[in-house]
Amino acid sequence: MRIERIARDKVRIFISYEDLERRGIDRDEIWHNGKKVQELFWDMMETAYEEVGFEVAGPISIEAFTMPQEGVVVIVTRVPSLPARKDEEDESEETMDFELPDPLDSNFVFKIRDFEDVVLIAHALVEYAIVTRLFMYNEAYYLTVDENSMSDDEYDSIWAILQEYGEFSGLTPTWLEEYAKTILARDAIQTIADRFSLR
Known part of the structure; x- marks a missing residue:
């Protein structure tokens, strides 16, 4: 197990499959709220x-997502009990996540700062039949990717492309x-790749 504090109210935890096996937890069991989990x-x-002093x-x-070879990444965020007031909307995204995500939600999110990078990602990923959506907030773009729409063989390549041009959100x-x-x-990736050519 490896723990990184990535913000005042957020930690990222890496758990290898070996760690899970030592605890008697198989890969599928991690998504169920059993006693071992x-x-x-x-x-x-x-x-x-x-x-790291995270309490x-x-x-x-x-939020949790799997990486085929490495294991499971879990991100834990302390969140306010009420949405931010209007005058607080310019705060960093680390304080914006107000709802407990559905544990069965297989989507993860990448933040992309420039639209040019969105286009680069689209052309790099258009060959993969992945389910994606695109949002915009505070002049940044957010791409959601459905983990269930990619195969284990594709996962590492897709993840590497997303990390090259964006950052996990x-x-x-x-x-x-x-x-x-x-x-x-x-169809965000397909649509962008069709509408915008590479310079």
């Missing part, structure tokens, strides 16, 4: 407090649907 979560929170207090948002698709502007509600 609950014990693992509280062990993670205890370790996060001991190693669970109040509501939290939990702690915002959830549910939050984006409510607070961000929807640019493309479906």
Whole structure:
């Protein structure tokens, strides 16, 4: 298990498949809220407090996604109990995630700062039949990608392309649907690649 504090109210936890096996948890079981998974979560929170001073207090948002070779990445965010006031909307995105994500939601989100990079990503990923949507918030773009629409063999390549031009975001698709502007509600990658050519 490896823990990184990536913001005042957010930590990223890497759990290898070997760690899961030692705890008697198989890859599919991680998505179910069984006793072993609950014990693992509280062990993670205890370790996060001991190693980086991250303490669970109040509501939290939990997001998890798998990487075929490495293991599972879990992002835990302390969130306010009420949405930000209008005069607080310019705060960083780390304080914007108000809802506990659906644990069955297979979508993850990447933040892309420039539209040119969105176009580059689109052309790099257009060969993959992945399900994507595009949103805009605070002059940045947010691409949601459905993990279930890619194969294990494709995962690493797609992830590498997204990381090259963007950064993983702690915002959830549910939050984006409510607070961000929807640019493309479906087929975002295919649509952008069709409409915008590379310079």
